[in-house]
Amino acid sequence: MYNPQKIERKWQKFWQAKKIYKSRGKGKKFYVLDMFPYPSGEGLHVGHPRGYIATDVVARFKMRRGFDVLHPMGWDAFGLPAENYALANKIHPKIAVNRNIKRFKEQMNKIGFTYDWDKEINTTDPEYYKWTQWIFLKMFERGLVYGSREPIIWCPSCKTGLALEDLEDGKCERCGSEVEKKPLRQWVLKMTAYAEKLLNDLKSLDWPQPIIDQQRNWIGKSEGATIKFVVRPDVKSGSRPKRRDSSKSVVGEAEVFTTRLDTIFGCTYLVVAPEHSLIENLKSNIKNYDAVQKYVNQAEKKTDLARTDLVKDKTGIELKGIKAVNPFNNEEVPIFVADYVLGSYGTGAVMAVPAHDERDWEFAKKYKLPIRMVICPNYPEPKCPALDKAYIDDGHVVDSQKFTGLTSQKARQEMVKWLEKNKLGGKKINYKMRDWVFARQRYWGEPFPLVFCENCKNEINQLKANSYKLKAKFTKGELLNPGWIQIPEKNLPVKLPEVKRYEPSGTGESPLANIKDWIITKCPKCNGHAHRETNTMPQWAGSNWYYIAYLMKKGRKYEWDKKEIKKWMPVDLYVGGVEHATRHLLYARFWYKFLYDIKAVFNKEPFQKLMNQGLILAEDGRKMSKRWKNVINPDDIVKNFGADTLRLYEMFMGPFVQSIAWSTDGLRGMKRFLDRVYKLKSKIKNQKSKLQLKNKKLEIFINQTIKKVTEDIESFKFNTAVSALMVLANELEKEPDINKGHYLTLVSLLSPFAPHFSEELWRELGGKNSIHLEKWPDYNSKLIHFDKFDLVVQINGKVRDKISVGKGISQKEAEEVVLNSDKIKQAIGLSKIKKIIFVPDRLINIVI
RNA sequence: GCCCGGGUGGUGGAAUGGUAUACACGAAGGACUUAAAAUCCUUUGGUCGCAAGGCUAUGUGGGUUCGACUCCCACCCCGGGCACCA
Numbered sequence: 001m002y003n004p005q006k007i008e009r010k011w012q013k014f015w016q017a018k019k020i021y022k023s024r025g026k027g028k029k030f031y032v033l034d035m036f037p038y039p040s041g042e043g044l045h046v047g048h049p050r051g052y053i054a055t056d057v058v059a060r061f062k063m064r065r066g067f068d069v070l071h072p073m074g075w076d077a078f079g080l081p082a083e084n085y086a087l088a089n090k091i092h093p094k095i096a097v098n099r100n101i102k103r104f105k106e107q108m109n110k111i112g113f114t115y116d117w118d119k120e121i122n123t124t125d126p127e128y129y130k131w132t133q134w135i136f137l138k139m140f141e142r143g144l145v146y147g148s149r150e151p152i153i154w155c156p157s158c159k160t161g162l163a164l165e166d167l168e169d170g171k172c173e174r175c176g177s178e179v180e181k182k183p184l185r186q187w188v189l190k191m192t193a194y195a196e197k198l199l200n201d202l203k204s205l206d207w208p209q210p211i212i213d214q215q216r217n218w219i220g221k222s223e224g225a226t227i228k229f230v231v232r233p234d235v236k237s238g239s240r241p242k243r244r245d246s247s248k249s250v251v252g253e254a255e256v257f258t259t260r261l262d263t264i265f266g267c268t269y270l271v272v273a274p275e276h277s278l279i280e281n282l283k284s285n286i287k288n289y290d291a292v293q294k295y296v297n298q299a300e301k302k303t304d305l306a307r308t309d310l311v312k313d314k315t316g317i318e319l320k321g322i323k324a325v326n327p328f329n330n331e332e333v334p335i336f337v338a339d340y341v342l343g344s345y346g347t348g349a350v351m352a353v354p355a356h357d358e359r360d361w362e363f364a365k366k367y368k369l370p371i372r373m374v375i376c377p378n379y380p381e382p383k384c385p386a387l388d389k390a391y392i393d394d395g396h397v398v399d400s401q402k403f404t405g406l407t408s409q410k411a412r413q414e415m416v417k418w419l420e421k422n423k424l425g426g427k428k429i430n431y432k433m434r435d436w437v438f439a440r441q442r443y444w445g446e447p448f449p450l451v452f453c454e455n456c457k458n459e460i461n462q463l464k465a466n467s468y469k470l471k472a473k474f475t476k477g478e479l480l481n482p483g484w485i486q487i488p489e490k491n492l493p494v495k496l497p498e499v500k501r502y503e504p505s506g507t508g509e510s511p512l513a514n515i516k517d518w519i520i521t522k523c524p525k526c527n528g529h530a531h532r533e534t535n536t537m538p539q540w541a542g543s544n545w546y547y548i549a550y551l552m553k554k555g556r557k558y559e560w561d562k563k564e565i566k567k568w569m570p571v572d573l574y575v576g577g578v579e580h581a582t583r584h585l586l587y588a589r590f591w592y593k594f595l596y597d598i599k600a601v602f603n604k605e606p607f608q609k610l611m612n613q614g615l616i617l618a619e620d621g622r623k624m625s626k627r628w629k630n631v632i633n634p635d636d637i638v639k640n641f642g643a644d645t646l647r648l649y650e651m652f653m654g655p656f657v658q659s660i661a662w663s664t665d666g667l668r669g670m671k672r673f674l675d676r677v678y679k680l681k682s683k684i685k686n687q688k689s690k691l692q693l694k695n696k697k698l699e700i701f702i703n704q705t706i707k708k709v710t711e712d713i714e715s716f717k718f719n720t721a722v723s724a725l726m727v728l729a730n731e732l733e734k735e736p737d738i739n740k741g742h743y744l745t746l747v748s749l750l751s752p753f754a755p756h757f758s759e760e761l762w763r764e765l766g767g768k769n770s771i772h773l774e775k776w777p778d779y780n781s782k783l784i785h786f787d788k789f790d791l792v793v794q795i796n797g798k799v800r801d802k803i804s805v806g807k808g809i810s811q812k813e814a815e816e817v818v819l820n821s822d823k824i825k826q827a828i829g830l831s832k833i834k835k836i837i838f839v840p841d842r843l844i845n846i847v848i
Numbered sequence: 849g850c851c852c853g854g855g856u857g858g859u860g861g862a863a864u865g866g867u868a869u870a871c872a873c874g875a876a877g878g879a880c881u882u883a884a885a886a887u888c889c890u891u892u893g894g895u896c897g898c899a900a901g902g903c904u905a906u907g908u909g910g911g912u913u914c915g916a917c918u919c920c921c922a923c924c925c926c927g928g929g930c931a932c933c934a
Contacts, residue, residue, distance in 0.1 A: 210852050210929075217851070217930055224934080258934060271934090314932075340932045350934045358849090359932050432933055581929080652872070654860060657853095659927085665873055666860070673872085675887090720862070723871035730871090792867050797915040799867055837914050843866055847914050 002678040004642025008756040012112055020770055021059075021114040023070050030067040031568045032059050033547055033607075035576025035584070036121075038076045038539075039100035041085045044107045045624050046632045046646070046662060047616035051575045052113060053647050054613060054656060054718065058573060059114045060752040061713050064776035070568055071114050072550040074121035075101050078129075079539025080158055080174050083444035087503060093444045097124060110638045111646065112755050121549045123542030124444075127557055128549060130493035132541050133449040135591060137486055138598055140450070143476035144190045145438070147484065151300075152437050154182035159504035161186060163437045163538065165583045181301065184508050187448065187535065189436040191590050195219055197604075198433075198589055206609040208657070214581040220432025224259035225416050226347060227425040229270060229324040231278065232332065233285055252282050254324055254335070257346030257428060261419075262411040263353040265400040266374035268364065270324045270335045271316065271350050274299040275343030278335075279319070287321035292337060299339035314340050314363050326351075327424045328415075329401065338363070346430050354390065361390035374399050375408060436587070438538060443502035443511045445536030447494045449487040453523035453530040457483030473525070484533075485525050494532070510534040543584055544591040547571055547606060566602050574607040577615075585610075611716055614659040616650070621661050632662060644754035645671045651718035651753055674757055677729050677746065681761065685737040700786050701731055702745055706779035709749045718753075725750055740765065748777050792843035793818050800827050811838040818844055 015021065032055050037048065052073075059071040077097045085100075086093035101122065108115070121128055139145050152161045157177035161184055166173050191198075199219045202212050231252035254270060272278055274296040283289055295317045316338030323332040340359065341350055354364035355373040364371055376384040379396030394408035403411050419425040439448075456474075460482040463470050470479060478485055487494055497518040502511050512518065512534040523530035551568050552558040585607070592606040617623060618630035625631065637646045649670040654660040705728045712721035728746055732738050744765060751758035751771050762771040785807065791814060793801040801823045805814065815836060818824055824846070831848035838844050 213852055214929060220930090220933065222933070256934080260934080338932095340934095342933070345933050347934095352934090357934075359934075362932095430933075432930095578928080652860095658861095660860070663860070663873070669872055672887095679887095719860095720871080723862075726871055790867080794866085794915075797866090797913095802867070835914060837866090839866060843915095845866080845914055 007760045011756045011759045027066045027068040030062045031070045031571045032573045033571045036074045039104045051613040057752040072119040073115040077124040111643045126493045129446045140477035141475040147481045148186045148188045151181040151183045159506045160441045187439040189438045191436045195431040211581045218582045225261045226428045229254045254349045255347045256349045256351045261415045262408040263356045266353040266372045267351040268370045269333045269352045273341040273343035273348040276348045358390045439535040441510045448533040449494045450533045451530040455528040570608045575611045578612040617661040644757040652722040683738045703779040703783040794845040
C-alpha cells in the first residue's frame, strides 16, 4: 500500500526547492491562468480547486511537451466581500485579508499545484494598485472618465452604489437587499465607447458559445433610426388659434428611436419616459400637468429594473394639450408618458405602432387608441388579414404613401434615406450596455488618484473661450470634469490611509471622508488648496488587468515590462466559473482594449481560450455552504486520502464543464485505483525484449492509451483520460508479469493527475530527474492498430455475430467469410439478400 | 416571451451516423479472517428462458437512413442567461 502522508509533503518541498515550475525561457510559450480568488474567511472548499487542478494538469502536461509554461496565482483581495467579512468579524480588512491569504496558500500547497509563488500578486498591495491607479489615470487623461450626478443603484445594506452588473434578480448580488435609486456623485467609465469593439472581437475568441452569447446579449446592439417629431399645442383643446401649419405653433421636439422604421405610418401615438425633458419644458402647455407630475414622481423612485421587471399591466398618462407630428404624413398624434419607457435607453421616447408591437398593442387596447395595420404578411393579396394580436414580423409595407409595396427591409432603407435628406433624423445604433459606474462609497478599495481644486475649476470656467491655453495646461479628462485634477504618475500610488473606523457612513460619503488630514492636500497643478476624492474603486478594478501584473512582478515591485507582455500575452488558456460572463470578463476585455489603444499592450484580446468549470455541489445535491453545514474542506480529504486521490477524483467525477455532486464513495474508488497501480509494481519482471514480443497486443494497447490520454487532456476531457488509465491498469493486472517500460508509461501518463504518487514510483524505479521534467510519452502510430479486428456482422442493422478477421479485408472476402458462417446462414434462413453494406475494418450489414 | 445547455442503468457518466451502457460508484454472492475492516474473485439495464438464445430499452411522438443516443420536425421536462431595450 502506498502512503500519501509519507510522500506528498516530501515532493512538494522538493519541487519548490528545485523551482521546477519556473518558466525556463525555452520552447513555445504557454500562459495558463486561473481566475484568482478573493481570499474569504471561510477558506477553500473542495469545489474551488476543480479549476485549479485542471489548469495544473494542463500546465504539467504542457511542460512535459516542451512548452515554456507560465502558471501563476494571486489574490483579488479588495472589495465588498473582504470588507464585509472584516466588518462582521471586527478585524481590520488588511489583517483579515493577510490571514486569509495565508490560509488559502497553505490549502493550495497541500494539493500540489505548480504555482510559481515568486510571481504571487495581491491587488491590495500598494505596489500593485499603483498600476491600477495608473491605468485609471490614463483613461481619465483621454476623456474616458466622467463625473455624473445621475441617480445610481444604491444598496442600503452595503451602503454603496452598484453597477448594473452587480445585481442579481434586481437585488444586491452581495447581500440580497432590495436596491434603491439614489442621486450620488459618481465616476463613470465610458465603456460604451468600446461597445462595437467588444462585440466584434468576440468572433476571434475561442470561448464557450454560451459565454459569447451572453456577452453579445448584454452588449445588446440594435440598429435602427431616430426620427424627429415636432410638438404643437393641440388645436381641438383650444390652446391655440385654429391656424394650421404655422411654424410658430411648434413648442418642442421629441426624438424617437426605432428599429422598425418601416412601420412609421402605423404610428398612432408617442410615449416618452418620465425623465423626458419635454414634460418639464412644456409645463405650461400640458393641461393636466398636476396629474402628470404625480405619475412622474412615483415612476422616478423606481429603478429601471423595477420598472422593467415583468410588469404586465402597463400604466401611462396622456400629456393633454400637446400633440406630436409624424414627419412622414404630418399627422398629429397624442403623447403619453409611461414608466415602461426608459430614459436611459435610446432617446427616452418611442413611437407607438400598436398593430406591429406587442407592448403598443397592449397599451392601445387599454387606453382605446387607434390601431392601424401597415405591414401585411400576405402582400399582394388585396386584403390584409384582420389582426387579433400584434403582427410583429416583417412583411410588405401598405398604406404608406410612396413606400407602399416595398418589403419591410427595403422600406427601412428608403425611409432612412428620406429622413436624412430632409434632416429629420437618420440611421442610429444603440446598445443596451451602459457606461460603468466606477465608484464605491466604501473604505476597502483603491483610492482615486484625483484631487478637487476650486482654483483650477475657476480657471477652466473662466478661460473656456481660450481653448488653446486650456488644452496646453489641462488633460482632456480635466477639462471634461472641471476642478478634478490628476495626481502625477510619479506620485503614485495614492495610498489608502490607515483608519480606526472604516464602517460605511451610509450618507453616501465614503468613510475616507472623515480623515481630514488625508483629504486636505495641495493641487499638483496650481499648488493651491485641494481635497482628495474619497470614493474608492469597485472590486473589479484590480481584476481587470491582473493577468498582466504577473508579467510585471520584479521582486516586491512591478514594472510595465513591454518585452514580457509581448512574450506572454494573450493568455492561452483561462479557466474559471461561468458567473463572470458579463462582469469580470467584459470589464477585463474593455480595459485591455483601452491598453491596446494606448500601446501598452500589443494584441486586442486578453484571453484567447476560455474554459468554464462546473460547480461541485455537496453530497446532498445542494450548493456547498456554511448555512447548510455541508461544506467539505480539501484539507480533510488530503489528510485522509491524499492530494493525488483528491486531484484524480475531481478530474474523474464527470465532464469538466458540468456541475456535479461530491461523492465520498467515488473518492474512495480513486484511492483504490492508486493502491492497485502501486501494487502492480511487484509484478515487474525486467526481461524487456522477450515480453514485448510475446505481447504485441499489450504493446498496441499502451500506444492507444498514450494517444487517448494525450488527446483527452488537450480537449479538456479529463474524465475519459483517467478512465483510459484505469482500463490500462486493468489490462496490466490481467498479466502474470509486466515489463518495467510498460509500467513506467502508465506512471508517466498518470503524473499530471497524481504528481506525488508518480514522482515517488518514478524515483523508486530508477528515475534520475523529476518525472515532471521528463518528456511526455510518444506513441507509435504504426502500433495503434492491431492486424486483426472483430468484424461486426449485422442483419437489418441488428448485431448478429462478430468474426475475427484480418485488417484491410475486402468486401468480397468479408462477404465470403460471413455468408459461410453457420450463425449467419441460420439467421438469414430462406430470406433473400437485398443488399450488403460494408464499412471497411468495421462492420458488414446484410439487408434481407 | 427570447437565447443557450441538457434528458442514457440503482448512481456519476461513456459512445457525435456503424458492437449502446466504457470507466467508476453502489448492490448481491463468494474467498481470506476467530470476527470485522481492507483486499481479491464473480454477477449486475429490463424481460422471457434450465440453457443456447431471443425480445426490448438512450424524455415523448413522427421522419431521414441499410443502420440513429448521435441528423431533421413537433412536443414534454430540467438547468442557466436575458427580459417592456422601442
